[in-house]
Amino acid sequence: MNMGTGPEAVSVIGLGAMGSALAAALLDRGHPTTVWNRTAHKARPLVERGARAAATPGDAIAASPLVIACVLDHAALHAAVDPYAGTMAGTALVDLTSGSPGQARETAAWAAGHGIDHLDGAIMTTPPGVGRPDMMFLYSGPRAVFDAHRPALAALGDPRYLSADPATASLYDSALLGLMWSALTGWLHGTALVGADAVAATEFTPVAVDWLTAVAGFMTTYAPQIDAGRYPGDDATVDVQIAAIGHLIHAAEERGIDNALPGVLKSAMERARDAGHGGDSHASVIEVLKGAK
């Protein structure tokens, strides 16, 4: 824990694109920063900015009360830190390596077994966004560990604490990436569609971005319906959406645009209709998704 004598000392393990951005953000905020990377030369630009290069992960761990790890995957994390587990009691290990909820629980159990204060985290940006106060970093694990190191975590972005269950950050990460891929692919499909009629992506996109604000409003309206399990079709019904997506599919077909994505969406809506939700709101499609095998 930082005793209030200035920015907390932090060690960063893993200096790929993301780990290097994390270390740079910490240096920018005045945190004494120690770095380690398997391939040592990647530390050089950070050392030029004031970081101290550690010769081994053990040296990096010994240098700071807070260790942030961001390596390729779960196996790489354990390859780096396992040999030093016996020295890590009382160290806070914040794992920003992407992984599954099960892997987060496994690392939490491993950490607990060695007296390590563990948080799992998910980075909701790319390296250029690190350090911006509007970029979300999601955390789960013991609240006290998050609170103790919050000021240092705030150097990386907007720190959001989710839950005591270590798996939650990674579960949200997967859910939010699914949302991102659906939204981006929907935008690309729309861009291809209007592009077939000579509308530039740069002309269409500002309109698409404004539309996403409206879509966010629909999500906010539908969330309580989902929690209540009741989907009043008082705005637009599934039947209406099925008719509307038919127009999209027809317009795309006419222009030779791939229709796999709207086909999947239409199929889910039709299954909701067939299950009796034709007169309900679009939120009722979740009943089909929940039951998907």
Ligand code: FVH
């Ligand atoms: N880049 C991004 O935009 C995303 C944003 C969301 C979160 N991800 C996750 O962050 C982890 C690291 O991603 P990255 O982009 O930094 O990836 P690389 O640039 O490929 O760097 C990989 C680092 O991992 C080290 N490493 C690999 N294997 C081992 C190992 N067995 N032992 C120790 N370190 C290992 C690698 O070292 P080196 O190859 O330079 O020696 C790099 O430091 C990842 O989970 C993303 O999903 C980023």
